[in-house]
Amino acid sequence: MSVYLDYAAATPLDPCVEKVMRPFFQKQFGNPSSFHTPGKEAKEAIQSAREKIADILQVRPDEILFTSGGTESDNLAVLGVARANFTHGKHVIVSAIEHHAVLEAALFLEKKEGFSVTYLKPDRDGIVTAKQVRESLRPETTLVSVMYANNEIGTIQPIAEIGNAIQKYRAQQKTVFPVFHTDACQAAGYLDINVEKLHVDLLTLNGNKIYGPKGTGLLYIKRGIKIQPLQFGGAQERGLRPGTENVGGIVGLAEALKITQTEKEKEAARLAKLRDFFISELLSKLPKVRLNGHSTKRLPNNVNVSCMDVEGEALLLYLDAAGIYASTGSACASASLDPSHVILALGLPYEVSHGSLRFSLGRSTTKKDIQTVLKILPPLVEKLRAISPVKVDEKYFS
Amino acid sequence: MSFRQDPISGHQGDVQSRQKGHSWFYSDIVKDHFFHPRNFLVGEPDMSRFNAIGKVGSPACGDELRVWMRVDPETERIKDFRWKTFGCGSAIASTSMLSEVVTEGQGLTLEEARKITPQSIMERLGGLPERKFHCSVLCDKALRDAINDYYRRTGQFDKMMVEASRMIDHVSKVTDADIEEAVLDGATTLEAVQARTKVGIGNPCVLPAVEELIRFYKEKYF
Numbered sequence: 001m002s003v004y005l006d007y008a009a010a011t012p013l014d015p016c017v018e019k020v021m022r023p024f025f026q027k028q029f030g031n032p033s034s035f036h037t038p039g040k041e042a043k044e045a046i047q048s049a050r051e052k053i054a055d056i057l058q059v060r061p062d063e064i065l066f067t068s069g070g071t072e073s074d075n076l077a078v079l080g081v082a083r084a085n086f087t088h089g090k091h092v093i094v095s096a097i098e099h100h101a102v103l104e105a106a107l108f109l110e111k112k113e114g115f116s117v118t119y120l121k122p123d124r125d126g127i128v129t130a131k132q133v134r135e136s137l138r139p140e141t142t143l144v145s146v147m148y149a150n151n152e153i154g155t156i157q158p159i160a161e162i163g164n165a166i167q168k169y170r171a172q173q174k175t176v177f178p179v180f181h182t183d184a185c186q187a188a189g190y191l192d193i194n195v196e197k198l199h200v201d202l203l204t205l206n207g208n209k210i211y212g213p214k215g216t217g218l219l220y221i222k223r224g225i226k227i228q229p230l231q232f233g234g235a236q237e238r239g240l241r242p243g244t245e246n247v248g249g250i251v252g253l254a255e256a257l258k259i260t261q262t263e264k265e266k267e268a269a270r271l272a273k274l275r276d277f278f279i280s281e282l283l284s285k286l287p288k289v290r291l292n293g294h295s296t297k298r299l300p301n302n303v304n305v306s307c308m309d310v311e312g313e314a315l316l317l318y319l320d321a322a323g324i325y326a327s328t329g330s331a332c333a334s335a336s337l338d339p340s341h342v343i344l345a346l347g348l349p350y351e352v353s354h355g356s357l358r359f360s361l362g363r364s365t366t367k368k369d370i371q372t373v374l375k376i377l378p379p380l381v382e383k384l385r386a387i388s389p390v391k392v393d394e395k396y397f398s
Numbered sequence: 399m400s401f402r403q404d405p406i407s408g409h410q411g412d413v414q415s416r417q418k419g420h421s422w423f424y425s426d427i428v429k430d431h432f433f434h435p436r437n438f439l440v441g442e443p444d445m446s447r448f449n450a451i452g453k454v455g456s457p458a459c460g461d462e463l464r465v466w467m468r469v470d471p472e473t474e475r476i477k478d479f480r481w482k483t484f485g486c487g488s489a490i491a492s493t494s495m496l497s498e499v500v501t502e503g504q505g506l507t508l509e510e511a512r513k514i515t516p517q518s519i520m521e522r523l524g525g526l527p528e529r530k531f532h533c534s535v536l537c538d539k540a541l542r543d544a545i546n547d548y549y550r551r552t553g554q555f556d557k558m559m560v561e562a563s564r565m566i567d568h569v570s571k572v573t574d575a576d577i578e579e580a581v582l583d584g585a586t587t588l589e590a591v592q593a594r595t596k597v598g599i600g601n602p603c604v605l606p607a608v609e610e611l612i613r614f615y616k617e618k619y620f
Binding site: 309310311313314317318321339344347348349350351354386387388389390391392393396 | 432433435438440453456457458460461462463464481482483484485486487489490602603604605606607609610
C-alpha cells in the first residue's frame, strides 16, 4: 500500500492525453519544418494544439510559444524581456517567493548584467499585494514577475489586482512598461487562466503539473512585447525558440490543459474539502505543528506544514519507508542544501523552514489516503522528536 | 592549552558512497541506524549518570547534536554515550554509529576517542552520499566538545583543545563563544544575553537558536 501526495512535483500522464500523443512517435514522426506531407501533418498538429490552447487562454494563436517546460518559459520571460528592453531601463521586480526559475534568472541579471532587482517580501501568509508592487515601480522598471500560486505553500497571489495596478500605472505614465509576467504552472489545474481577466502580458504554463507530458511548456507572450530569445539556430516558434518542435509533447500539453481546465471547478471543490479535512485533523491531532501559507487563499491541493523540533528530510524518509510520498523544502532534501527560501521569506525562523513538509493532493487522492497519513504521520513525528535536542518555543512559530 | 590548527578538513581520504548509481540514497547500514537509532537519550538527561556533555550545530545550519557521556575517572574510558540529534538521515545515523564506536569493548579512552575522524565513521556506515559529508563531520565535533568538557570538569585544562567558534548572528557578528561568555557572566535569559551582545536584534530569525544555546550553557555550567 502506498499513498502518493506529491502531485505538485509530478502528475501521472492522463491516459486520454497519452492516447492523442501516441501517433506522433511512430506514425506521424515527420519534422514540422519539412516540405512534404508528413512534415505538413506535423505542422498542422502543432497549429491545432496552438489554437486549442489559445482558445482556453482567450488569446491569439500566435501569442503562444512552446518551450521545454516551466523553467525555460520563466527564464525566457525574465531574461528575454529584461535584455530586449534594457535601453528603456534596468530594473526588475519579482516576489521573494518565486520559483527558482524566476528568482535565479533575476539574480543572474543582478549579478552579471548590471540590473537592479527588487525582491518583494510577502506577508506572513505569503501574500504580495498590488500596493507593494505599485510602490516599487520606477520609471526604469521593465518587468514585474509574480507567480500565480506558490509551488511550496500554495498561496494564491492577487494577480488580477496587481495586473490592474500595473495597467493603470502604464496609462498614467503613458508608457508600455513594465511588462507583467506570471508563472501559472501550479495554478493551471485549479484556477482561471484567462489572461485578459488576469491583466498579464506573459504567462508560464507546463505540462508536467496538469497530467500532461514532462518536458513540455509554453509562454504566452502578448503581441507587441519585445523579447530576446535564449537560443539560436532556426525559425521555429517565430525564431524565438528555435529547435525541432516536440510534436507529441505539444499535442499532449494542449489536450492536458483542455481536460484540466474543463474539470477544474469540480476537482478544486473536491480537493479543497479533502485539504481542509487534512489540515484541521493534523493540527488537532499533532502538537507543535503550524500551517504554512494562507489558510483560504490557497491552492485546493496544497498542504504545507512544519512539524516543529524535527528536520524535514528525516521525516520524509520515515514517511517514504511507510509508503507515503511527500516532499519538503528543507535543507538536505533538495540538491541546494539551503532551507526553504519561501518559508524564510515569510519571516519565520530556520526551525520552521527546516521542518516543513508539503503534501500535494491530486486526482487519485481519496479521503482514505488522507486518513492513512493521519494515522501514520503522528507516531513518526513523535519518534523523531524523542531523539531531537531541539525544543522550539511556541512563540516562534504560532 | 593547545590549539588545533586545522580542525577538520575532510579533503583527504574522503569516503564516497559505494552506491555510485544512486548517490542520493543511503547504504543499508545507514538506513538501519536511521530507522533503529542506538543509544539515544530517552527523555531529559539525569546528570547524575553523566560527567560530560557536548553540543554542535543549530537548526539554522540544518543539524544540531547534543551528547552526554559517562567517563570512568580511573581509566578515562567512555562507559556510556547518549545523544540527541536534530537533522537529516545521515546526521542521525552517524551519531548513532558514533555511540556504538566509542563504547565498543571496554570503551575508548578519551585520547583514542579524540582521534575519531568523520572518515572513520563514514567507513563504518558503508559510505554516505558525497554532499552529506558534513553531517558526520558534526558528530565527531560534538564528541570532542564533550571530551573538552570532561577535562574542564576534572581540572585537566592542559588537555583541552579549543575549537574555532561559530557565527550565530551575521548581523550583530555574535558567535557561540560570545553567548557562552555571557552565560558564564550570569546572563541566563534571552533579554540579559541580548543586553550584553545585541544578538538577534535586527535578525530575529536566529532567536530560537540563541535560546537553545543559553539553555545548553546553563545546563553545562550551572
